[in-house]
């Protein structure tokens with residue numbers, strides 16, 4: 579997971595004053611998901627990259643509070659007990675969880691949230707947030723994935739084998755996601771991801787009706803509720 583964590587105040591509110599959208603991105607380990615998510619959060623205004631908790635040890639270069647909050651298992655389990663996670667899962671032998679508080683704060687502020695989580699976590703989030711948008715990133719091929727994992731110096735042989743072992747099972751979950759991006763070329767994948775984010779932001783269902791009424795339906799003399807002059811659909815009695 580990565581570090582685009584600009585504070586809420588740095589993001590402009592959406593011009594339509596809507597609630598934030600929850601975007602979920604999953605991919606097998608070694609697909610290039612972290613690089614893509616980091617770049618995406620840097621390129622798009624109003625997108626906040628959530629930071630998960632994990633019991634995994636930091637890799638060289640990773641920092642507490644930037645890539646993850648690195649905690650001991652006891653502390654993680656205490657957080658589970660206090661219902662502080664939106665979802666949590668055991669992935670490749672370690673525990674990972676998405677904190678609930680920061681996520682709901684951002685959504686309430688109209689800021690979109692990016693979750694980079696595994697397929698088990700995605701399932702849980704989709705159940706809880708039915709309006710969320712899920713994207714699955716596929717590697718170019720198994721050969722490329724294998725070689726990427728094996729050349730990632732930060733993981734032990736045991737860790738690499740554990741991750742390779744899970745790939746087929748993870749790839750099989752692609753059907754549960756709304757979008758698929760094949761990460762053959764990073765520039766192209768980034769463009770595709772940006773298109774998904776921009777289109778989702780334009781969806782009619784996300785528009786805040788109060789904003790619409792205040793800006794286009796009621797002029798200065800009219801107050802909300804004072805809409806008897808508006809054309810009414812046939813057969814619908816006025817309140």
Ligand code: 5GP
Nearest residue numbers: 579630666667669674675676694695696699
């Ligand atoms: P890594 O150890 O390589 O950073 O991450 C391993 C896997 O855990 C990746 O698939 C990553 O997306 C997933 N992961 C990271 N944070 C979370 C989280 O909060 N919840 C869940 N369920 N998975 C996570």
